[in-house]
Amino acid sequence: DTEVTQTPKHLVMGMTNKKSLKCEQHMGHRAMYWYKQKAKKPPELMFVYSYEKLSINESVPSRFSPECPNSSLLNLHLHALQPEDSALYLCASSQDTSGSGNEQFFGPGTRLTVL
């Protein structure tokens, strides 16, 4: 199984809502990532989890809160978002972050619209 799954596929939320994005992988990978991608732009790294611990936070606003309940799951909790946060949110996983295992496997993403 070389698949990363993400739910939901689409999400529309108001600025006062609280919602969560979910990501799952069963490849035994110990590194998981959240990226944000705007239209016609490259993916931008938000967070990295290594062995279920947050190892990199790219100065992301606190209205985005990541969580890694176990080695297969990654969540992104959203609260009080702004319209400019509308984007495709991609989850990815890799073997680890040490450099062995060079490939990151990406999920299909959640397309988020903030009204």
Add this chain to the structure above:
Amino acid sequence: GQSLEQPSEVTAVEGAIVQINCTYQTSGFYGLSWYQQHDGGAPTFLSYNALDGLEETGRFSSFLSRSDSYGYLLLQELQMKDSASYFCAVRVLTGGGNKLTFGTGTQLKVEL
């Protein structure tokens, strides 16, 4: 920080060969990856170079020159399905581990 430059658009005909260049400036350089992304799809891994030279994977090859901070992706025998965005991405070592920073992306259009 890191900066990566790629051409924004490349157009080629089916069956041709195309080269997408990538120049980068970064500290903690570990390697250069290439990803393909179709419209509405997820990025998919194509290749990775940690050392100088050419890596070949089927119709795709990737080259790295660490001394020139330069790499390229070579696509041979172009097919219509190769129309997509191609991103180079530097892998850098940080205190928190390896991370990828993506280039601006090259939109490849393959025409008949």
